[in-house]
Amino acid sequence: MTRPLRWLPWALAIATIVGHLGWPFVTxxxxxxxxxxxxxTCFLASATHAWLWRGPRWTAGYxxxxxxxxxxxxxxxxxxxxxxxxxxxxDALGPALLGVPLVIPMAWAMTAYPCLLAVQSLVxxxxxxxxxxxxLLATWxxxxxxxxxxxxxxxxxxxxxxxxxxxGIPVENYVGWxxxxxxxxxxxxxxxxxxxxxxxxxxxxxxxxVSNVFANVVFFGRPLVALWGGVLMGAVVVPxxxxxxxxxxxxxxxxxKQPPTQTAPVASTP
Numbered sequence: 001m002t003r004p005l006r007w008l009p010w011a012l013a014i015a016t017i018v019g020h021l022g023w024p025f026v027t028x029x030x031x032x033x034x035x036x037x038x039x040x041t042c043f044l045a046s047a048t049h050a051w052l053w054r055g056p057r058w059t060a061g062y063x064x065x066x067x068x069x070x071x072x073x074x075x076x077x078x079x080x081x082x083x084x085x086x087x088x089x090x091d092a093l094g095p096a097l098l099g100v101p102l103v104i105p106m107a108w109a110m111t112a113y114p115c116l117l118a119v120q121s122l123v124x125x126x127x128x129x130x131x132x133x134x135x136l137l138a139t140w141x142x143x144x145x146x147x148x149x150x151x152x153x154x155x156x157x158x159x160x161x162x163x164x165x166x167x168g169i170p171v172e173n174y175v176g177w178x179x180x181x182x183x184x185x186x187x188x189x190x191x192x193x194x195x196x197x198x199x200x201x202x203x204x205x206x207x208x209x210v211s212n213v214f215a216n217v218v219f220f221g222r223p224l225v226a227l228w229g230g231v232l233m234g235a236v237v238v239p240x241x242x243x244x245x246x247x248x249x250x251x252x253x254x255x256x257k258q259p260p261t262q263t264a265p266v267a268s269t270p
Contacts (some may be wrong), residue, residue, distance in 0.1 A: 005052060009200045012045035017207055026217045031151065032092045036103050043106040045200065046113035053196040065187045070108030074100040075178040084176035085158035093153050095118045106207060108184070111140050111208070114201035118186050118240045121198065127190040133189075134182030141177045142229035143212035145169050146222055165224020204238070209237050 019038035032174055050059040077083040078099045093101035112133075119133040146166055148154060159170040209230065216226035 008053065009045045009049035010203075012041045012048060013200050013203055013207075014041040016045060016073050016204075019258065020207070021213055026213065032153070035148075035151075035153070035245075036094055039103050039107050039110065042204065043110040045204065046110045049200050050113060054192075054194060057235055058115070058191055058194075061191050062113065062188060064264045065104045065110035066184060067192045069180060069184045069187070070105035070112075071100055073176070077176060080096075081157075083179065085159070085172040086181055088157070089154045090152055092151070107144075108137075108180075110204075110246040111214055112137055112181075112184055112188065115140075116185065117196075117198050117201045118205055118236060119185075120193060121243055122236070122239060126186075129189045130182055130186035132236060133185035134178055136233065137181035137185065138174060138177040139229060139233040139236075140208060142166070142176060142232060143208075143216065143225065145173060146216075146225050147220065150220070163228060165222070166228065 016038050019034055019041065021036055022036070023031065034051065046061065047059065050062050054062075073083060075098045077085075078088055081087070089096060089099060089101055089104075093103050095102050115133050115137045116129075119129050119136060123129055123132055142163075149156065149168060156168060156170060156173075159168050161171045162169055163171060164172070212231040213226045216222040216229070
C-alpha cells in the first residue's frame with residue numbers, strides 16, 4: 001500500500017469535518033447540497049478505509065450488508081409505516097429509489113463501519129458485538145432525526161409518543177432503528193475480524209459525538225437532544241477512547257522493555 005493511499009480515508013474524513021463546520025452557516029438548497037456532499041465523503045472515508053485495510057472481499061460484504069439492509073429497512077418503513085412509524089421523505093435529498101433517497105443507505109453504511117470497529121475493540125462475542133454495535137449505531141439517530149426533520153428532509157405523519165425534549169419524532173422510530181441496526185451488526189459480525197488501524201474511524205466517531213453535542217447546544221437550541229445523544233452514545237464511545245489509551249500505554253511499555261538489538265562484530269579484512 002502506497003503512502004498516498006493510506007492518507008485517502010483521512011483526507012475524506014477531514015473533508016467531511018470541514019463540510020460539517022460550514023453546515024450551520026448555509027441555508028436552503030445550499031444546506032441540502034452540503035448535507036449530501038458530507039454524507040458522500042464520510043461514506044467514502046469508511047469504504048476506502050475498509051478497502052485498504054480489510055480488502056475488497058470484506059468491503060464488498062460490508063457494503064452489501066449496510067447499503068442493502070439500510071435501504072430495505074427504509075423502503076419497508078416508508079411503504080408500511082410499521083417499522084419506524086409513519087413518515088415520508090421529501091425530494092430535498094436528491095434521487096430516490098422506492099421513496100428512499102439514495103444518500104440514506106450511504107448514511108447507514110458510513111456510520112456502521114466505525115461503530116463496528118469501536119465495539120469489536122471492546123467485546124469479543126458476536127452476539128455482544130451485534131447488540132452493543134446496534135445500540136451504538138441507533139444512538140446516532142438521537143442527533144440525526146431532530147436535525148433532519150427540522151430541515152424538512154423527511155416528515156413524520158404523527159408522533160403520539162415522543163422522548164422528553166425531542167418533540168415530533170415518535171418513540172417507534174428509535175425502536176425501529178435498534179431493530180435494523182442490531183440486524184445489520186449481526187450480519188457484519190460474520191465477516192472476518194482483524195486488527196486494523198482505527199485512527200480514522202475513531203476520529204469519525206469522536207467527531208459525531210462531540211460536534212453533535214456542541215451544535216445542538218450552541219446552534220440549534222436543543223439541549224435535551226445534546227443530553228440524550230451525548231450520554232447514550234458516550235456510554236460506548238468514551239470506553240472506546242479509554243481502551244485505546246490503555247492499549248497505547250501497554251504497547252509503549254512493551255517496546256521500552258525490549259532489550260537493545262545486539263550487532264555482531266564484523267571481522268576486519270586484511
